[in-house]
Amino acid sequence: MKIHKVLNNNVAIVKNGQGREQIVTGRGLAFGKRPGDEIDASAISQTFTLQTGTTAELTRLLAEIPYGCLQVSGEILDLAKQAGLSLDPRLLVTLADHLALAVHRARAGEAVANVMLWDTQRFYPREFRVAKAALGLIETKLNVTLPPDEAGFIAFHLVNAETSSAGTDAAKITQLMQEMLSIVRYYFHFEPDSTTSDYSRFITHLKFFAQRLLRAEPMATVDEALLQLILARYQAPSACAKRISDFLLTRHGYAVTPAERAYLTLHIERLVYRAQAQ
Structure with missing residues (x-):
């Protein structure tokens, strides 16, 4: 598998056997690499097959999101699957993008109140339980404590990913x-x-x-x-x-x-x- 374009040290665009572009992520997988270089398949942790109309936005997000947030986002999706939630795989990127902003706010001492926190707990108990577990995961992996309100925001991301194919909110x-x-x-x-x-x-x-x-x-x-x-x-x-x-x-x-x-x-x-x- 050869690199088509390096986005950052942890993200690159490659072409699969059918010549279709894919985005691959993994810690340090593109470090020191250039287009045309081979990539070690064992270093890949996530793969995204690009679809028409999504390439530019997806590559921009993946180039900007800290790799730790991508990793944690993937682990939160694993928790959600274990809880029986069926989710749109695109949640990995949108949730990681949200986590990057939430972590930045927390480290800057900025808090955002979630006015729908109580309703979220009441109406989406499974998603909220996963989101609460996600806060512990974030604290362990990223060494930052997010406020309880963030559990509600993460739960909303999970709910949207369950219903996104229908365009609901x-x-x-x-x-x-x-x-x-x-x-x-x-x-x-x-x-x-x-x-x-x-x-x-x-x-x-x-x-x-x-x-x-x-x-x-x-x-x-x-x-x-x-x-x-x-x-x-x-x-x-x-x-x-x-x-x-x-x-x-x-x-x-x-x-x-x-x-x-x-x-x-x-x-x-x-x-x-x-x-x-x-």
């Missing part, structure tokens, strides 16, 4: 979830128990509901007779679901389909009345 999804949950809480004067399985199911439903709204991706239709049965049988949850639908339309311009409203009604009924029956 974690902050917007979290906002919608928080607004819908608040309507349920105030409508029923009810504080849900976040440790229950019904709460977890409800939050999961809200997450995918919000994603569908952002994608303008409607849920499959519901039989009209079944829809009327749900609305008649669960009148209070149905009224709450209608209030949420009206809010989403007037505040955000999202039209909620009858099918979405029916499923939301069922989830509200399960969350509120099952908890009260226990």
Whole structure:
């Protein structure tokens, strides 16, 4: 494998056997090298196959990101995979870029408050657990202590990487979830128990509901007779679901389909009345 272009001591562009350009990274793999020199395959830790339209931005980022941040980013992705998260591989670079900035801020004594930290812990517990573990990894590997708020920012990167193929945004999804949950809480004067399985199911439903709204991706239709049965049988949850639908339309311009409203009604009924029956 021969070097096509050296970006820095740790990053180079090479051409694979099919003549396609790839970016390879590894500590010191390009030190003292020039275009045309052979590269030691055992020194490569990460490989990126370049796609049309992404070369310039990716090479710029990789040339600027400290190699330690790239290494730690890769280890955080390993933690996420062990936790069962399925992530877009491009997260490696975007997360490393974020870590480089976060480390710079921490060493400069600059703090950025994360106003959505509490909601992130509540709505994305798996991602947040990985992010908390990432803070320990960063402290060990990079010898810098990041503030707890950074766990929320890292968790958002993980959430976005789970949904990026659909073009969704974690902050917007979290906002919608928080607004819908608040309507349920105030409508029923009810504080849900976040440790229950019904709460977890409800939050999961809200997450995918919000994603569908952002994608303008409607849920499959519901039989009209079944829809009327749900609305008649669960009148209070149905009224709450209608209030949420009206809010989403007037505040955000999202039209909620009858099918979405029916499923939301069922989830509200399960969350509120099952908890009260226990």
